[in-house]
Amino acid sequence: MSILKTLFAYAGKYKYLTLLSLIFSFISAVMLLLPFIWIWKVVAALLEVYPNFTQVKDAAQYGWYALISAVGGVLVYVMALLCSHLAAFRIAANMRKKAMHHVVRLPLGYFSEEGSGKLRKIIDESAASTETYLAHQLPDMVQLMTTVCAVLICLFIFDWKFAVASLIPTILALSNMFKMVGKGLQKAMKDYMDALGDMSNEAVEYVRGIPVVKTFQQTVYSFERFYNSIKNYEKFALGYTDQMRIPMTLFTTFINSIFIFLIGTMILFILNGFQITSVLPDFLFYVIFTPIIAVTTNKIMFASENTMLAQDGVNRIEGILHQKPFEYSNRSNQIQNYDIEFHHVSFSYPDSGVEVLHDINLKIKSGTTIAFVGKSGGGKSTLVSLIPRFYDVTKGSITIGGINVKDISEKELMSKISFVFQDSHLLKKSLYENIQMGFDVTKEQVETAVHRAQCDDIVNKFSRGLETQIGSQGVYLSGGETQRMTLARAIVKDSPILLLDEATAYADSDNEVLMQKAILELSKNKTTIMIAHRLSTIVNVDCIYVVEDGTIIESGNHQQLIEANGIYADMWNNYCQSIDWKVGEIQ
Numbered sequence: 294m295s296i297l298k299t300l301f302a303y304a305g306k307y308k309y310l311t312l313l314s315l316i317f318s319f320i321s322a323v324m325l326l327l328p329f330i331w332i333w334k335v336v337a338a339l340l341e342v343y344p345n346f347t348q349v350k351d352a353a354q355y356g357w358y359a360l361i362s363a364v365g366g367v368l369v370y371v372m373a374l375l376c377s378h379l380a381a382f383r384i385a386a387n388m389r390k391k392a393m394h395h396v397v398r399l400p401l402g403y404f405s406e407e408g409s410g411k412l413r414k415i416i417d418e419s420a421a422s423t424e425t426y427l428a429h430q431l432p433d434m435v436q437l438m439t440t441v442c443a444v445l446i447c448l449f450i451f452d453w454k455f456a457v458a459s460l461i462p463t464i465l466a467l468s469n470m471f472k473m474v475g476k477g478l479q480k481a482m483k484d485y486m487d488a489l490g491d492m493s494n495e496a497v498e499y500v501r502g503i504p505v506v507k508t509f510q511q512t513v514y515s516f517e518r519f520y521n522s523i524k525n526y527e528k529f530a531l532g533y534t535d536q537m538r539i540p541m542t543l544f545t546t547f548i549n550s551i552f553i554f555l556i557g558t559m560i561l562f563i564l565n566g567f568q569i570t571s572v573l574p575d576f577l578f579y580v581i582f583t584p585i586i587a588v589t590t591n592k593i594m595f596a597s598e599n600t601m602l603a604q605d606g607v608n609r610i611e612g613i614l615h616q617k618p619f620e621y622s623n624r625s626n627q628i629q630n631y632d633i634e635f636h637h638v639s640f641s642y643p644d645s646g647v648e649v650l651h652d653i654n655l656k657i658k659s660g661t662t663i664a665f666v667g668k669s670g671g672g673k674s675t676l677v678s679l680i681p682r683f684y685d686v687t688k689g690s691i692t693i694g695g696i697n698v699k700d701i702s703e704k705e706l707m708s709k710i711s712f713v714f715q716d717s718h719l720l721k722k723s724l725y726e727n728i729q730m731g732f733d734v735t736k737e738q739v740e741t742a743v744h745r746a747q748c749d750d751i752v753n754k755f756s757r758g759l760e761t762q763i764g765s766q767g768v769y770l771s772g773g774e775t776q777r778m779t780l781a782r783a784i785v786k787d788s789p790i791l792l793l794d795e796a797t798a799y800a801d802s803d804n805e806v807l808m809q810k811a812i813l814e815l816s817k818n819k820t821t822i823m824i825a826h827r828l829s830t831i832v833n834v835d836c837i838y839v840v841e842d843g844t845i846i847e848s849g850n851h852q853q854l855i856e857a858n859g860i861y862a863d864m865w866n867n868y869c870q871s872i873d874w875k876v877g878e879i880q
Contacts, residue, residue: 296604297431299611300423303387310380311427317373318432322439324366329585330447331359333578340574373432381427385420392416392610398618402683414493415613419606426603433592434600440589447582452575458558459551459583466547466590472540485533488526495522548590551583619682621703628694628701628709631659631789631820633680638689640675648687649675650843657836659694659789662821664831666864667840673824676840677792680822681710693790711788715795717772717779721764724752728759728781739785745814746781747807748774773808780811791821828868837861 301308334355342348396412404412448456495518555576562572633656640650650672657663665673679686682698691698698706719727728739739759743752751774755761761768770778783791793812809830812823825831832851839847839854839861847859854861 296426296600296607299607300384300427303384303391304380305383305387307380307383310376311431314373314375314377314380314432315435317369317376318435319439321366321370321373322436323443324362324369326440326443326447326585327362327366328359329582331355331362333574333581335359336577336581337574340577370432370436374428377432378428381424384427385424388420388423388610389416392420392613395614395616395618399616400619400683400685401681402678403616412613415609419609422602422606426599430599430603437589437592440585441593444582444585444589448579451578452572454562455555455558455575455579458554459579459586462547462550462554463586463590466544469540469544469547470590470593484529488522488529492519492522492526495519548587551586552580555579555583619685619703620699621706622700623702628696628705630694631709632692632694633657633790633820633822634692634695635676636690636692638679638686638691640679640684640687642684648843650679653689653843653845655838655845655848657820657822659820660818661835662816662823663836663838664823664825664834665838665840666825666828666831666861671840672843673840674794675843677794677822677824680790680792681706681712709788710790710792711783711786713776713779713783713791713793717775719763719770719775719778721762723760723762724755724778725759727763727778728785730782730785732785734785739781742781742784745784746777746811748777748781748811751777777808777811780808780815784811784815789819791816791819793821793823793825795824795826828865839864 301311304311332355335352338349338352338355342350393416396416448459559572559576563569635653635655638650638653639648641648653676665676667673675684678684679691680693680698685699693701693706693709725736725739728742743749743759751770752758752761755768763770812830815821821834823831823834831837834850836848836850837854838845839859841860847854847857847861849857851865855865
């Protein structure tokens with residue numbers, strides 16, 4: 294089995310426990326069939342002396358054999374599950390570890406595309422589906438296959454006519470079961486998981502956005518994506534259910550009608566002159582034994598479904614592992630200065646084929662502050678994300694201090710760049726730990742960073758100060774406060790290159806003033822690159838680049854661009870009008 298071969302690659306020495314569990318399952322299956330034979334022998338012994346039951350021989354002995362076989366089969370099965378669970382837990386853990394070790398080596402742009410919630414769902418739930426498969430389904434499959442083989446042998450040992458009568462409805466049931474399993478179901482299972490994942494993601498986004506939705510009275514529009522994901526899931530679920538309705542009805546009907554065929558065969562025997570006493574023992578054996586067929590067939594159907602879930606989980610984990618991490622140079626290229634240059638840079642997102650940046654050429658001198666402005670979707674964030682290698686350029690090159698970023702080691706490159714994103718996040722730890730972030734700094738340096746980032750008011754409003762816990766077990770900060778705390782984190786890191794992507798996006802007027810002071814403090818003697826919609830935050834930068842449709846169409850300082858009376862001048866005029874806007878009288 295390909296899935297088992299793949300899972301064994303994560304098992305190490307624990308694969309032997311899995312094999313041992315399969316052996317125990319085989320033994321257990323054989324032992325659990327024996328009680329049916331012993332019970333039949335009890336019935337046969339009773340019929341032999343009917344009605345003088347006092348003359349019965351060996352019935353009690355057969356009863357004890359049945360009990361011992363049943364208890365022994367259960368105990369051996371418990372041993373099988375013990376081995377399979379130990380192996381399954383280890384294999385699932387190894388899958389998660391390998392996936393996480395690989396994920397941390399992937400370019401940061403991959404996380405922007407996939408989303409942390411989706412990755413967590415894949416790594417956690419996909420590994421869990423293989424855990425269920427290894428711990429329960431695989432031993433059960435061995436037990437089921439053993440039972441099927443043993444049942445077929447036993448059916449034909451006693452009376453081939455009753456055996457045929459038992460197999461006719463079984464074959465009819467299986468023919469309908471095969472309509473519900475196979476590649477069609479495997480694809481449907483993948484579609485189901487995708488639809489369920491989309492609905493879960495949209496539900497989370499909708500709940501998170503409820504405060505904004507209620508504020509701006511956009512309930513219908515904000516619900517549309519969530520509603521569409523629900524309808525998509527409904528379309529799949531109901532469509533698939535309707536498709537399976539008739540096959541499932543026929544399967545259930547046939548697999549539970551074996552006794553009807555047995556009774557019909559018994560009647561045919563009697564009508565053809567057979568003595569009822571001669572066929573009754575065999576008839577009773579099949580009445581006792583054939584319910585195993587129904588139970589086993591049902592288990593096989595559901596085991597097939599769970600195997601497909603496990604296969605889908607493995608495929609999703611393997612999909613992550615097949616993502617190629619960037620290759621970083623092992624050479625110790627030390628960056629001597631922090632001039633950043635774009636040389637004929639073009640870029641297309643992976644697998645998109647659409648070029649979003651076109652032949653960009655620019656030079657950012659060390660120690661200067663520049664800003665990218667323009668319409669949303671114009672390529673500003675993409676342009677900045679190429680510097681720390683969130684993605685790699687499709688054409689051209691980017692250099693820092695004359696060294697191609699591809700020739701700089703990952704540690705060296707990351708140590709030279711600090712980020713403050715539009716969507717800033719704090720860990721569920723103390724304020725101190727969120728700022729310190731593992732850097733080799735003293736508490737005094739952290740306190741200095743808090744002061745320089747204009748965060749004193751945030752810390753002082755909590756009785757525990759920097760030891761205040763963030764998250765469900767502590768407090769929550771506003772968007773503007775969170776961004777100021779991430780500025781303090783960047784000050785602690787003290788990298789010579791600073792990237793600010795909409796750093797004041799969630800700041801109110803009070804927070805914006807404080808953040809501008811913090812950014813001014815943070816950017817001293819650093820090569821600073823800003824992306825901003827609020828033009829008031831960039832009027833004093835050394836150079837402003839206007840980006841539109843993946844191309845730089847204007848550049849210069851604020852005054853130069855105003856005098857040029859181009860796109861930036863229009864943006865500035867519109868920005869000023871929005872500030873001066875007020876409600877007029879109704880005419």
